[in-house]
Amino acid sequence: MRLSRTAAFVLQASLILLFLAGSSAPSPLYAVYQSAWGFSPIMITIIFGTYALAVLATLLVAGSLSDYTGRRPVLLVATLLQVITMAIFATAHGVGALLVGRVVQGISVGMAGGAVGAGMIDIDREKGTLANSALPPLGTATGGLLAGLLAQYLPAPTVLVYVVLGVVFVGQLVALLFMPESISPQPGALASLRPRIGLPPNLRRPTLLVAPALVGAWALAGFYLSLGPTLARRLLGSHSLALGGLVVFVLAASGSITVMLTRLRPAASLVTFGAAGLIVGVGLTLLAMASMSSVVFFLGATIAGMGFGAAFQGSMRMVLPLAAPHERAGVLSVLYVIAYLAMGLPAVLAGIGVVYGGGVIATAREYGMGVMALSSLALVGTLARRRSVSTVAAPAKS
Structure with missing residues (x-):
């Protein structure tokens, strides 16, 4: 028996x-x-950065592997690694286990990123491109909120969420056994494992154009996923674990909703809108830190999430549809390399800033200004490109 398309x-x-x-x-x-193990904010961001580094390294080595072996074998291994990850997290009794779990999880996500994204495009180019933009922030929102609620209101806060997810991953692993392959295997699988990063010539300029928007958006995501819950509890004077999940949910859910609502807009205009949204949203977040306003803080997170969703979707749609079938996983991996490098490195630097700089508020302020600067660069670049395209097109109409 095989699953339908x-x-x-x-x-x-x-x-x-x-x-x-x-x-x-x-x-x-x-x-x-x-609280249980007594580590510093630096260690929080190192744990987070370890995951991003593992994803990055795997993308460099195995990001295009499914273009040669087919999608299903790569996804089977990646899903098995997710099951192992959940078991490690559920039984963790120290920082070392968290680091190991994050490495295994990063390898899994790095393997799956290009394979599952390309696999959906193999089946339906339009819906696959949309899903590649909408589902990552929606998944991030779901995980953050689910973990926060389960930890706050049910027993075993550091076990239950991983058991629930682990059971789901086992079900997905079984379902993958019945999934048909969407491309034919190609020679060169072993050669593809050589660490490298590259793009077909026709995709280099579009990727360079969207890179600042990708970097700004994912740097913001990295900060919210690592130190965002701590910042929210500090601003609101609360120790609620559900609040930490809510902050992640607001940012990521608004991004996913924006992707769905703007799916018919031109890609370049989405990058422009996304960059502007990041600037406004982060600016409001900085204002909230100055005024200690929870309303302004969540409004800023919502608008920043909208900017993230629009910038991410616009970037994907400007690049991915230009790739040939046996280039898709490799191209998608390059985009994720940019994203995860932007997400992991600044987050670790932010953790160092919290401990050795002016604390979480001062570090968040500096981090936010950096995101605004990158977003401004993306905004100027896309506006300049649109203006040049209009100038070239004008004589053709006369």
């Missing part, structure tokens, strides 16, 4: 959704781990 698409969509949910699930729980 529609069922295969839904299965792969569920993979990307729940893989990202699993990656954000630890975020609201860092306060619990920190």
Whole structure:
């Protein structure tokens, strides 16, 4: 028995959704781990950065592997690694276990990122491109909120969410056994494992154009996923674990909703809108830190999330549709390399700033100004490109 094309698409969509949910699930729980094991904010961002580094390294080595072996074998291994990750997290009794779990999880997400994204595009180019933009932030929102609520209101806060996700991953692993392959295997699988990063010539300029927007958006995501819950509790004077999950949910859910609502807009205009949204949203967040206003803080997170969703979707749609079938996983991996490098490195630097700089508020202020600067660069670049395209097109109409 084989799954239909529609069922295969839904299965792969569920993979990307729940893989990202699993990656954000630890975020609201860092306060619990920190209280139990007594580590500093630097260690929180190192744990988070370890995950991003593992994703990055895997993308460089195996990001295009599914273009040669087919999508299904890569996804089977990646999903098995997710099951192992949940077992490590559920039984963790120290920082070392969290670091190991994050490495295994990063390898899993790095393997799956290009394979599942390309697999959905193999089945339906338009819906696959949309799913690649909408589902990562939706998964991030789901994992953060689920972990926060389970930890706040049910027993075993550092176990239950991982058991729930682990059971789901086992079900997905079984379903993958019945998923048909969407491309034919190609020679060169071993050669593709050589660490490298590259793009087809026709995709280099579009990728360079969207890079500042990608970097700004994912740097913001990295900060919210690592230190966002701590910042929210500090601003609101609360120790609620659910609050930490709510902050992640607001940012990511607004991004996912924006992707769905703007799916018919031109890609370049989405990058412009996204960059502007990041500038306004982060600016409001900085204002909230100055005024200690919870209303302004969540309004800023919502608008910043909208900017994240629009910038991410616009970037994907400007690049991915230009890739040939056996280039898709590799191209998608390059975009994720940019994203995860932007997400992981600044977050670790922010953790150092919290401990050795002026604390979480001062570090968040400096971080926010950096995101605004990158977003301004993306905004200027896309506006300049649109103006040049209009100038070239004008004589053709006369």
